[in-house]
Amino acid sequence: MEIGKIRQGITNQGRKNMLNKKMTKTSIGIAVLLVTVCGFGAAKADDITASGNPGSLIISSATAGSALAPVSDATTTYNINITTGTTKITGEINTAMPANTALRVMLAAPTGATSVGMVTLSATAQNLVIGIANLTSQNGLGISYEFGASVSAGVVSSAAKTVTFTIAAN
């Protein structure tokens, strides 16, 4: 009986080992598959990145009798990589600008695409660049901001907005 138990124990242990080997093989297979798919997926994902934040936009002058002089910043750029089809770039700010002020932005278009030009940003996404062809990959494309205010805006303390650029289906 003892021998039988031992044999049975060996047999059970053998089955467990075989199962563990199978699971290990399966896990390796899944891992390879995931790596393959993930790698493939990452290559397929559209991507947009900005070079940083623009400088502070401070309106501090005007010609007597004229509106306040708007200020601009064109120190930042963006990189784009499109692999999923024809797309566009939209832009929006996290919350609306103060009354009688406007934040505008213009994105240079990648080759073959069309920039909409200077667009007044709002809390609703708006097209900035359209018709971006599949397999577009370009770096250092210009981002130009302009901040304007009428005298009715009064004095506006320093504040910040988050501008989100999104790649969307065209």
Next chain:
Amino acid sequence: MKKLVALTSAMLLLGVCGTAFAASSTTQTVTYQVSAINEISVSGNPGALIVSAATAGSQPTAVTDATTTYAITTNGSLKRITGVLNTAMPANTSLKVTVTAPSTGTGAGQVTLTATAANLVTAIGAVAQSGIAISYEFSATAAAGVVASAQKTVTLTVADAV
């Protein structure tokens, strides 16, 4: 067991692939500010104010000039325009000015200018306007005698309400 592994794999793949194909976005932080801005300018200098006539029995006739204008831009509120001479006028002479108010202010009417700032327009709100009239009047009594040609600098300033 195989079904469980397959299902888990499919879920993992869907999850991973779903993430990989999600729309991409990036953000920038934009800092903005509007400072206090108060600008005023004039179109130029008025013509020479020469008292040279009188009706017999009356004081010399005052002379006026309304050829100049001013422009103003302010994003403040309750601002005022003051006027001041660099030095006092000669005895028995007077230089007065009337500065028309912009659309958001109240004119003080004709004001005699001295070496101390005087209100010419008050209660000015946010405005950007040009071509607003300035009118000068120069007068002298007989007691002033003959006054040789001279000049005064008139300074108009946008200031806070007192």
